[in-house]
Amino acid sequence: xxxxxxxxxxxxxxxxxxxxxxxxxxxxxxxxxxxxxxxxxxxxxxxxxxxxxxxxxxxxxxxxxxxxxxxxxxx
Numbered sequence: 001x002x003x004x005x006x007x008x009x010x011x012x013x014x015x016x017x018x019x020x021x022x023x024x025x026x027x028x029x030x031x032x033x034x035x036x037x038x039x040x041x042x043x044x045x046x047x048x049x050x051x052x053x054x055x056x057x058x059x060x061x062x063x064x065x066x067x068x069x070x071x072x073x074x075x
Contacts, residue, residue: 005044005074040075048072 017034019027048069056068 002050003044003046007043009043035075042073042075044074046072 017031019031021028052070052072054067055070056066057064058066058068
C-alpha cells in the first residue's frame with residue numbers, strides 16, 4: 001500500500017496542481033477542466049487505507065457494507 005504508479009513518466013518541467021473541495025467545489029472543477037484541456041493521462045494514485053479516513057461509511061443491520069475514500073490520483 002502507499003503510492004501506486006501505473007507507469008513512470010519522464011517529465012521535463014513538472015508542475016504540481018492540487019485541489020480540495022470547498023465552497024461550490026470550485027477548486028476541483030477548475031483542476032478537472034484544466035486536466036481535460038491538456039489531455040492529462042492518469043499515471044498513479046495514492047492508496048487511501050494508510051493515509052485517509054473514509055468520507056462515507058454504509059452500515060446496514062449493524063454490518064459495515066461499504067467504505068468510500070477520497071480519490072487521490074496523479075496525472
